[in-house]
Amino acid sequence: xxxxxxxxxxxxxxxxxxxxxxxxxxxxxxxxxxxxxxxxxxxxxxxxxxxxxxxxxxxxxxxxxxxxxxxxxxxxxxxxxxxxxxxxxxxxxxxxx
Numbered sequence: 834x835x836x837x838x839x840x841x842x843x844x845x846x847x848x849x850x851x852x853x854x855x856x857x858x859x860x861x862x863x864x865x866x867x868x869x870x871x872x873x874x875x876x877x878x879x880x881x882x883x884x885x886x887x888x889x890x891x892x893x894x895x896x897x898x899x900x901x902x903x904x905x906x907x908x909x910x911x912x913x914x915x916x917x918x919x920x921x922x923x924x925x926x927x928x929x930x
Contacts, residue, residue, distance in 0.1 A: 849889045851878050851907075866898075872905075879906025895920065 853866055853875055862868045882889035883906065890909035893899040894916035902910045 846887055849878075849882055849887050851875065851889055851891045853891050876905055882906075882908075 853871070854864060856874065857863060857865050857868065857871045860868075860871055860874065862871050865871060879889055888908040890907050890911065891902050892911045892913060893902055894913045896912075896917075899910045899912055
């Protein structure tokens with residue numbers, strides 16, 4: 834199902850990237866990453882990638898979602914630094930006030 838493209842590529846794919854927000858939008862649940870159906874498909878992607886020995890990862894904007902991605906099965910996570918830095922800076926400024 835999910836990795837039909839691997840057959841097309843003749844098994845030459847070694848890494849994949851899962852855009853979870855894009856996936857949630859495509860499924861009709863925009864930005865609802867915690868939706869049970871979305872989570873089920875995400876987990877399925879990770880499981881199928883492991884079955885065919887493809888490293889699969891995603892993107893994250895904070896440490897808790899990074900941790901969750903690894904726990905769910907991601908092999909790598911790209912942390913969007915600008916979002917993380919801005920959020921932490923805002924917290925710092927609010928604490929100083």
